[in-house]
Amino acid sequence: MQRAHRQQSRRTLGWSAGTGTAPLRRPGAVGRGSGAGGESGHPLSRGRENTALFDYESGVKAAFDTIVPTLKQVSALQHESDFELRAQRLAQAELGFDLPEAILSDAWIAQLDMPQLFAWCVFETYRRYCDQFYAQDPLVAGDADEFEGFLQACGFHTLDISPCADGRLAHLVRYVLRLPHRSVRRKSYAGAMFDVDDSIQKWVETEMLRFREGRPNTADAPTRYLKLVAYHHSSVDPEHAGCAAHGSDTRRAAAAGLERLQAFQQAIENSFCCGASIDLLLIGIDTDTDAIRVHVPDARGSIDLDRYVDAQALFDATCRMTATQAASLLGETVRGCSPDVASGMATLIERLLEHNLSQIDYVRGCYGQQYPDGDHAERFIGAGVGFEEVQLRNLMYFAYLDTVEEAAQDLDVGVKIFSALNVSRGLPIPVVVRFDYHGRVPGARERAVTHCQRVAKALFGRYAELAGRGLLHVMQVVRDCNANASIEVLECSVNATPAAGAH
Amino acid sequence: MQRAHRQQSRRTLGWSAGTGTAPLRRPGAVGRGSGAGGESGHPLSRGRENTALFDYESGVKAAFDTIVPTLKQVSALQHESDFELRAQRLAQAELGFDLPEAILSDAWIAQLDMPQLFAWCVFETYRRYCDQFYAQDPLVAGDADEFEGFLQACGFHTLDISPCADGRLAHLVRYVLRLPHRSVRRKSYAGAMFDVDDSIQKWVETEMLRFREGRPNTADAPTRYLKLVAYHHSSVDPEHAGCAAHGSDTRRAAAAGLERLQAFQQAIENSFCCGASIDLLLIGIDTDTDAIRVHVPDARGSIDLDRYVDAQALFDATCRMTATQAASLLGETVRGCSPDVASGMATLIERLLEHNLSQIDYVRGCYGQQYPDGDHAERFIGAGVGFEEVQLRNLMYFAYLDTVEEAAQDLDVGVKIFSALNVSRGLPIPVVVRFDYHGRVPGARERAVTHCQRVAKALFGRYAELAGRGLLHVMQVVRDCNANASIEVLECSVNATPAAGAH
Known part of the structure; x- marks a missing residue:
């Protein structure tokens, strides 16, 4: 029963490519650096990953976006004599599940309670989406095992990310930064204004586990807790489509994020002895293109709002290079931005930027110069x-x-x-x-x-x-x-x- | 200015004994075991401490309880021509502070806003009470330094107490158990139903500090975190004046406390590895007499609702003995209750019971067989x-x-x-x-x-x-x-x- 249901989910949620409702085109690039799609393609872009991510994204969204057109059709049927039967056939064909009889059977009294039916369909689609996610692990990252070791080699035992609660950043971890989602902590807050006490509590727990259980590494390893804040802005409509919590003011969003990071760092330093501290990283995301900017810290860990590497510019500067040339320029750009940056921090930032080039390529290849749903x-x-x-x-x-x-x-x-x-x-x-x-x-x-x-x-x-x-x-x-x-x-x-x- | 204000506070809040408003009588006993006051007195009772605690308690309460009679007099004056002057004189004489002019000066319009004035006086008295507490440390315990070492010798590095939120247990730490209030953690909840997640968080922090900073001892010391729940009941009116959160049902209150303790212990054991666990202790308090009952755990730490030592019975059985005899019987009773109790746990329980004998003596000496304000x-x-x-x-x-x-x-x-x-x-x-x-x-x-x-x-x-x-x-x-x-x-x-x- 459960299995049959899941297989059906898979079909109707459209996880496999090419469902009738899949929007737009697939990314042009199919293999690393193949760059087959006109403007699309970058020597460091992971084409195969882009294809898989796009199939998944478009399938899930199609499942949600089929609800309204389907319910419009159901609405038109509601006064027909065989309404319930026809509505269920339609729902099965378009949505892949039956509508709740309790709501349909009351339609004759006055009319179909469309708001209730809509909410029910959204919840049911969410439930099926969760079932599919936990049963099939569609976003599993090939390099998840390697990532933890890489992060520690860079000098960090935990990566704790606070993006804005804005839905346009919900794909930050797995898409924009291409990180294995189970290997990082993500807590979202409006304006990325994370709760300092909640983060202190996480730091305390992390330290305890390192000392007591050697997880993720032992406490004598010279690694630190890295807190990353991701603010956002809009290159297409900067004054209206930026971060609502900061009045669509990019500088204010960045400054507030930096201030909160520093408050967390100071809280750790002043609350605990023996040189307790954490490292900080601030990044900005253009929600129209998914291009990030990384504020590369200096040797002391200081972050400057005006000193950052822009992945969009890097993409343009490197898209016609070989992969080796592009990677080399990437490294130079990070170190050029902040010449005395700690080596491990520079290595991590390089990886984030390289990963982001795939995402910029993904957006260009799938949606053109920017997302159609910019807001x-x-x-x-x-x-x-x-x-x-x-x-x-x-x-x-x-x-x-x-x-x-x-x-x-x-x-x-x-x-x-x-x-x-x-x-x-x-x-x-x-x-x-x-x-x-x-x-x-x-x-x-x-x-x-x-x-x-x-x-x-x-x-x-x-x-x-x-x-x-x-x-x-x-x-x-x-x-x-x-x-x-x-x-x-x-x-x-x-x-x-x-x-x-x-x- | 601040100093003058504080001196005045001291006088008018009546910290020194013998203010006109001090209720009832002082405890009869003045020196350890002197037992001078008729029924009052017990060979293990600390008479001098009782006197100091009573002076403090009666002084603070008198300051709060003078508010209503004073405001009644102020109310009677409100239509006099020199009302404000006379009201302030009265307030200074009785309460030790001026009333707020903003409220007094509006009295002529309709009438004095007594509810507001009452709330203001309670808040002002509370503020002065806090000032006095932090400036003069009236409840400082002579054995505070010794207590931490004693607790660790008993096998515990932290004593975390959750009493009921009921005000009749607010004196649990410093009076009923005679513990130094800064050496234990106290978090009160209705029905003593403490938040398990909050306690887990405290356990995590405690472990981290032991490992990282050696506070209060290093993590390799064979000590544990001790969580104590204090439920309560009323011997005078058991069916109405017990714990409201448990329908005044003593057994239900005790069972719920034990259940919550076990949930906390299981959460620690199942969430962390390497034999992580905590120790548990359950006590009950008779809010009419302040006599405690201690559910002495067995060798495995198991607690039985029906197996406890009653301090009231112990008081009666030992009050005519010498201090040495009484202490000896106390130890025998604890071990008789649970023969295989861990030695450190038994030592701690003996101390809690011995301290509680002073409190039973205090209540008898100051208030008679039971508190006049039982509810x-x-x-x-x-x-x-x-x-x-x-x-x-x-x-x-x-x-x-x-x-x-x-x-x-x-x-x-x-x-x-x-x-x-x-x-x-x-x-x-x-x-x-x-x-x-x-x-x-x-x-x-x-x-x-x-x-x-x-x-x-x-x-x-x-x-x-x-x-x-x-x-x-x-x-x-x-x-x-x-x-x-x-x-x-x-x-x-x-x-x-x-x-x-x-x-």
Whole structure:
């Protein structure tokens, strides 16, 4: 039953290339450096990886984007005599799953509750997307095992990344930087304004594990904790499509990120003795092209807002070189930017930039000079702790949180974005509340369940007006991150809960 | 200015014995084992300490309890022509401070805003009480330095105590158990239902500091983290005056405490390798007599709800013995209760029981067979992180919290208690929102200030109806726990903020 369902998922979510709904073209490059696609192609670009990433991205997004056109057709059928039968046939053909009978069967009373049906379909598609992710591991990185050793050789035992909660940065780890997503920590905050106390807690835990269990290396290894902040800007519409939390002001976004990094560093230095410190890295992302800029630190670790390497310029300067020439210029550029940069830091930055060249190539090859959806186009909001599977651009607005009370600002930004995207046309805001837990700890699941309930209640309290109009729907899910399992759906504010208890 | 103010505080708060408002009698015993006071006196009771503790307790409580009778007199004066002058004279004489002119000067318009004036006086008295506590350290324990070594000799490097948030347990550490308050961790929760994740975090930090900084001892020392839960019951009115969070059911309170302890232990054992574990201890407190019962663990650390030593019975059995005989019987009773108890655990329990005999003697000597205020009589609610100065019974209902969202249940219990105590007679609920911070960490004060504001706002949101009627007032305070400073008052919902900015 479960297996049959998964196979069906695979087909209808379109993971294999060439589904009818896959948008645009595939990246031109197929092998490393083949550069077969006109403007597309770069000697350091990984064409095969680009193809696989594009197939995955377009398949997932098609699954979400088929919902509205399908429901439009369903709506047109609702007063036909064999409505339910025809609606289910259509849903199976287009979406790959049945619609909830509870909602369809009430259509004769007044009319089909389209907002509810829409929310239900988004949640069901999300659930199927999670099932597929955890069953098939579609984004597994070939170099995941190598990465940890590489990072330590560069002088770092942990890479802790805080991007902006903006959905246009949700693919930062696996796409923009091409890093193995399980090998780095990612916690997203509006404006990348990460919580210093949360990071201190992570640092403390990391140090404890190094001392006590030798994970990921022993405490005597001369490596440090690296905190990376990723702010963002828009090259196409810098004054409107930049970071909302910083008023679309690129310099302000960068300065705020740097300030928060320094606060974290000072907190570690002043709270613990014996030379405790961390290393810092600041990068900016152009959300129209995915090109990054890296603020290369100097020998003392100092970061200058005006001193950075721009991957876009590097791409243009190296795209007609051989791979060797390009790699060489890349290294020179990093060291030219900050001549006394620590060697390990320079090596890490070179790798990030080289990886990013593949992503610039990917965007050019698949979408042209820039993304067509330059502004927000997230499909749902994710709130809580978890969401490892969300590694795709503009899929989810991510508010990492323990409580609505502390993350009110982040959530308000998300609700504002979705008020424009959905509420303005009468569609509800779908919110997935999620808390992952360690199943090997007795009681942890119960605490995660309670946590979900508390946050869902607080969301309905904070956005009572929207909820009262049926324009806010919440699905509560938990996941055991010790088992290699998919999510478990707990409950849902839509009348019919997507596959609750199916796992 | 500051010094003069403090001296005045000292006088009018009545720290020295014999103020006109000091209630009841002093403990009969003055020297160790002197047992001069009739029923009072026990060979192991520390009479001098009892006297000092009573002077302090009665002085602080008198300062709070003078507020209502003084305001009644002020109320009677409010339509006199020289009202403001006479009110200030009265306040200075009785309370030791001036009333806020802003409130007095509006009395002619309709009438004196008594609820506001009451809240202001409670907050001002609290502020002066804190000033005195941090300036003079009235509860300093003579054996504080020795205690850490003793604890480690018993096999424990940390003593982490979670009592119930009930104000009748607020004196648990310094009075009931006679421990140095700075040497133990105390986090209070309704029903003693402590947050497992918060405790795990503290365990992680403790391990890290042992490994990294050798604090409080090095990680190779064979000591463990000891978590103690204190539930409570009432011998006088067991079915009504027990723990509200557990429906005044003693067995349920004890069972829930044990269950939470075991959940914490299992979480540590299952989350970390290399034999990581903790030790557990469960005690119960009779809030009428302060007598404890200690559930002595067996050799494997197992705790039985029915197997405990009752300090009350021990007191009665030993009160006519010599100190040597009494100490000997105490040791026999502990080992008789659980013959294979670990030697260090037995030694610690013996000390806790011996200390508690002083407290039983204290209550008998000062108040008779039981406390006259057997039920709730807290003067205010404290919400947040800090409150080191609150070591007195029935002074404050303590909700240890980061957010109102997570601690809603604890706060609801507190608000229910104060609805009976204050709101029922038209007096507001005074809430002190407090976050202590480490001043040596840049930005920490600003984060504590933001934290206060967020929690205060959430309180007004959750209890909007009470606040709208002027029956909920909040004073926000922070404290730098790196400096040996008093609290800093930020703002207050009463029109006039008590001494804001004076520090």
